[in-house]
Amino acid sequence: PPRAAPAPAPLRLLLSAISSVHSAGVIRLVLLFVTLLGMWFIMKTYFHHTWKAVSLRSWLGERLPRHKCGNQKSCPQNYFAFKIISGAANVVGPSICFEDLVLMSSVKNNIGRGLNIALVNGELGNITKLQTFLQGIKRGTLVLTASYDDAATKMNDKVRAYFTELGSSHVGELGFRDNWVFLGAKGLMNKSPFEKHIKNDQETNKYEGWPELLEMEGCAPRKMD
Structure with a gap:
């Protein structure tokens, strides 16, 4: 069968750039996922009791009792x-x-x-x-x-x-x-x-x-x- 004609040089450069951007984007997403997963593990392991102590009242700015x-x-x-x-x-x-x-x-x-x-x-x-x-x-x-x-x-x-x-x-x-x-x-x-x-x-x-x-x-x- 006849070979497909090679893509013009400008088109090849464009396809290569798109492929690189796509690969970089995937890598960034993977790194972001790993980072978030690590942060979640640290907070769950070391700050479990601390997060329990933070109540909705604290987030809403309710004043603590004055002594x-x-x-x-x-x-x-x-x-x-x-x-x-x-x-x-x-x-x-x-x-x-x-x-x-x-x-x-x-x-x-x-x-x-x-x-x-x-x-x-x-x-x-x-x-x-x-x-x-x-x-x-x-x-x-x-x-x-x-x-x-x-x-x-x-x-x-x-x-x-x-x-x-x-x-x-x-x-x-x-x-x-x-x-x-x-x-x-x-x-x-x-x-x-x-x-x-x-x-x-x-x-x-x-x-x-x-x-x-x-x-x-x-x-x-x-x-x-």
Whole structure:
């Protein structure tokens, strides 16, 4: 039989190009399928429990429940929610929140440099005669304390002893421009678990001349023994 005449050169080039594009497209589809399959396997294997935790409410932007003082969790009955934040350098003042009530803050304009102390019986403020004030605290009173700028320079041994009686473990080592947050109680028989202290150290300070601020939140029992 007679041979078919060869296709003109331009037509051959066009057919070759179409064949190459088709092959590349198939390869890309195969690679895409393999990639999607691998991603599905990884998510199914490693994120199975995580995906279970993502609910439709989260996707719809429903707000999570708010806890007292903006804490991460709520407190059980017979416990008080609190949050104490120390000052940041000598620029940002401290804040003390108790049972969702902000007792002290820069906004309330009742904080000052040094020690800022709030009592749950309503007495609060920046204490001038600190020694007399601490001595007069009634038994069973919760004491919330936050440092700002420098709280240690004017603190004598008697003041430190009073805070030790309130349950502090770190007041004895509190130094110049250290940051300190503390919750204790008058008549406490044991050391308070609610205390944080960070030293003023030029090598580790977050701010020039001051350490980073401290933040402490938790649930304090209504009766601390």
